[in-house]
Amino acid sequence: MSVVPPSANKPEAVAEKNAQSSPSVQESGNAGFYPPATEVTSEQEGQGAPANAAEFDAARSQVAERIAGLADKTADLTKQATTSAVEAGKVGLAKAAKISRESVLPELSRTSAKMRERTRPDRLRKDYRDFLLWLHANILDSATERLFFVPTKGSVPLDGLSVRGTNRDSGHAYKPSPALVFKWALAAVAEEDIGRMSFIDYGAGKGRVMLLASQYPFTQVGGIEFAEELHDNATMNIAQFPRSRMKCRNVDCVLDDVVNVAPVDGEAVHYFFNPFEPAIFAEVLKGIVASYHARPRRLYVILIDMDAGELMHKTGIFQEMKLPSAERMQAQALSPYKISVFRSLA
Numbered sequence: 001m002s003v004v005p006p007s008a009n010k011p012e013a014v015a016e017k018n019a020q021s022s023p024s025v026q027e028s029g030n031a032g033f034y035p036p037a038t039e040v041t042s043e044q045e046g047q048g049a050p051a052n053a054a055e056f057d058a059a060r061s062q063v064a065e066r067i068a069g070l071a072d073k074t075a076d077l078t079k080q081a082t083t084s085a086v087e088a089g090k091v092g093l094a095k096a097a098k099i100s101r102e103s104v105l106p107e108l109s110r111t112s113a114k115m116r117e118r119t120r121p122d123r124l125r126k127d128y129r130d131f132l133l134w135l136h137a138n139i140l141d142s143a144t145e146r147l148f149f150v151p152t153k154g155s156v157p158l159d160g161l162s163v164r165g166t167n168r169d170s171g172h173a174y175k176p177s178p179a180l181v182f183k184w185a186l187a188a189v190a191e192e193d194i195g196r197m198s199f200i201d202y203g204a205g206k207g208r209v210m211l212l213a214s215q216y217p218f219t220q221v222g223g224i225e226f227a228e229e230l231h232d233n234a235t236m237n238i239a240q241f242p243r244s245r246m247k248c249r250n251v252d253c254v255l256d257d258v259v260n261v262a263p264v265d266g267e268a269v270h271y272f273f274n275p276f277e278p279a280i281f282a283e284v285l286k287g288i289v290a291s292y293h294a295r296p297r298r299l300y301v302i303l304i305d306m307d308a309g310e311l312m313h314k315t316g317i318f319q320e321m322k323l324p325s326a327e328r329m330q331a332q333a334l335s336p337y338k339i340s341v342f343r344s345l346a
């Protein structure tokens, strides 16, 4: 590349300009990088003038060439610097793209997969339910739990327990009803009915629900439990429970398989906290319906954490009850389990 001023290589043009004694050259005494224009006297004219003009031209050419050389060198250096900067930039970009491909993108997709998983509606529901279970077990049930001689909290698998009957495999492990869930469910039973009714807990475990029911004025409270160890705990808890709290002191737990125990004759609340498989529930319900047909009367069936609505409607004698609005709202917000209450038509 050459940056020589267009006129620098044309001595004639400059000579012509100098010969015309340009005012600017005259005034400044130096036209930029051109040698100063020397005044030519009349004597000099015709003697040394031609030799001086040639020297000027030569000097001008030299200066112009030097400047052009410097400009070319500068341009080359700039070009080299630009090329290596571009190359360095390309290497940097390639490195950044590699890091992004190998680390940043996989991490981003792992994080977004985690976020998607954690915010899935069923996952959020499960997390909230786990929180509610913890809340009931560790906070809300604490006051009730202090009343029992044998602690009723926590779960107990049926393996290793001595079980009556042949339905061990259809039985569900022991775990207690949260006290508030029991209270919300029982709110659907008319207060005036309670004083005439028996309360039966199918799969009574360590007796927590029986003793919660004993704090209402039922005529009797019964339970059926097929695991000996759990039944012993229930018996101990009944014996030790503060009498001052009991509005019904006629409380008894039977050690047997539910399929072997006939339903009570009178009006009753039948309570099931998901104690066994649907086949056992269907058998027990059949007995209750037969007893109703033998003597139509007011019966309630409370189902906690069970999906037996269809079976209940098929009986033709039960209709589903709504919880009173206060309990319904509390249960909707705070119950870890589904609560369904049915009442017989009579």
Ligand SMILES: C[S@@+](CC[C@H](N)C(=O)[O-])C[C@H]1O[C@@H](n2cnc3c(N)ncnc32)[C@H](O)[C@@H]1O
Pocket: 158, 167, 170, 171, 172, 173, 174, 175, 176, 177, 201, 202, 203, 204, 205, 206, 207, 208, 209, 224, 225, 226, 227, 230, 256, 257, 258, 259, 273, 274, 275, 276, 280
């Ligand atoms: C989920 S626990 C409920 C305990 C208690 N009803 C409550 O709500 O706190 C279920 C209980 O049902 C008992 N169970 C399961 N199958 C049974 C059966 N066929 N006959 C009697 N009890 C049974 C289990 O041993 C267990 O104690």
